[in-house]
Amino acid sequence: NAGVTQTPKFQVLKTGQSMTLQCAQDMNHEYMSWYRQDPGMGLRLIHYSVGAGITDQGEVPNGYNVSRSTTEDFPLRLLSAAPSQTSVYFCASSWGRREPQHFGDGTRLSIL
Amino acid sequence: KNEVEQSPQNLTAQEGEFITINCSYSVGISALHWLQQHPGGGIVSLFMLSSGKKKHGRLIATINIQEKHSSLHITASHPRDSAVYICAVPNTGNQFYFGTGTSLTVIP
Numbered sequence: 001n002a003g004v005t006q007t008p009k010f011q012v013l014k015t016g017q018s019m020t021l022q023c024a025q026d027m028n029h030e031y032m033s034w035y036r037q038d039p040g041m042g043l044r045l046i047h048y049s050v051g052a053g054i055t056d057q058g059e060v061p062n063g064y065n066v067s068r069s070t071t072e073d074f075p076l077r078l079l080s081a082a083p084s085q086t087s088v089y090f091c092a093s094s095w096g097r098r099e100p101q102h103f104g105d106g107t108r109l110s111i112l
Numbered sequence: 113k114n115e116v117e118q119s120p121q122n123l124t125a126q127e128g129e130f131i132t133i134n135c136s137y138s139v140g141i142s143a144l145h146w147l148q149q150h151p152g153g154g155i156v157s158l159f160m161l162s163s164g165k166k167k168h169g170r171l172i173a174t175i176n177i178q179e180k181h182s183s184l185h186i187t188a189s190h191p192r193d194s195a196v197y198i199c200a201v202p203n204t205g206n207q208f209y210f211g212t213g214t215s216l217t218v219i220p
Contacts, residue, residue, distance in 0.1 A: 031206075042116070042198070042210030050206060058207060090155060098143055098202040100157035108153075 002026050006091050006104035013081045013111050021076040021107050023091030029102070031094045032074040033058070034066065036087040037106075043090065049074055050097065081111045115139050118199050118211035125218050131186040133214045135199030144182050146173050147198040149213065155198070158184075189218045 007022045025032065033048035045058030049068040063085060065077040074093075078085060088108050092101040117136045125131050135144070143162040149155045159166050159173040161182070166173050170189075175182040186193055199211040 040212065042212045043200075043208075044210075045207050048206055056206065088153065092155075097206045100145060100160045102157070103155040106153045106155075 004091055004093055004102050004104040006089075006107050008107060009105065010108045011110070013078075013109070015081060015083060015111060017078075017081050019078050019081065021078075021089055021091075021109075023074045023076065023104060024072050025074075025091075025093040025102070026072065027093060027102065028071060029093035029095055030071070031097050031099070032068065033092050033101070034064070034074070034076045035090045035092065036060065036085075037090060038087050046076065046089075078109075083111045085109065086111045114211075115203075115209040116199055116201055116211040118197075118214050120214060121212070122215045123217070125189050125216070127190060127218055127220050129189050129218075131189050131193075131216065131218075133184045133197050133199075133216070135182045135184070135211060137180050137182075137199075137201045137209070139201060139203060139209065141177075141180075141201045143202065144175055145200040145208070146182075146184050147200060149196040149198060151195065158197075186216075189216075191218045191220050194218050 004025045030051045034046040035043040044060050047066040049055045088106050090106050091104040094101040119134045146158040170187045172185040194217050196213040196215050198213045200208045
């Protein structure tokens with residue numbers, strides 16, 4: 001039982017490059033979300049989805065896009081990477097918006 | 113303004129000590145979550161509670177809804193308990209407010 005799988009685990013980008021962080025879950029969870037974690041700050045919500053075809057913005061959505069074409073997958077796209085997007089990114093899923101969340105192992109992203 | 117405040121920020125304990133981590137929040141909630149982030153970075157959900165107390169092994173979580181306060185206790189602490197403990201509360205929308213975490217180090 002894989003749970004929530006994030007890829008890649010590490011990535012270094014140059015300013016202006018684009019990339020997609022992958023997130024997949026095998027628990028049939030409806031609710032999925034992307035967070036970023038920066039030193040000295042709590043987890044901050046980037047985007048979330050309450051089901052296939054439905055996405056919405058969180059606290060810090062600028063510079064990121066998401067889509068939810070299937071229940072299992074919820075990719076996060078960086079459109080034009082900036083050094084301010086250097087962070088650790090976590091994907092999470094749960095049965096409902098207030099239920100315990102299952103987290104992926106995180107992606108450490110550095111933008112040079 | 114932080115909707116969720118945790119204390120202490122950092123905590124060092126000797127193996128075997130009883131540990132308490134506190135969480136205060138300013139919003140009305142239906143449930144509060146405690147998370148554990150391992151040194152390697154992975155995050156796991158420890159508890160979700162809306163009243164009273166829950167226990168899992170050596171971990172005990174309590175909540176006082178009227179006082180908007182929750183505590184996470186660890187009995188007979190062990191070096192493997194070293195981690196960051198995060199408190200989170202859902203808001204009225206689809207989001208969570210997260211505390212900045214309490215970094216616990218248990219020394220053998």
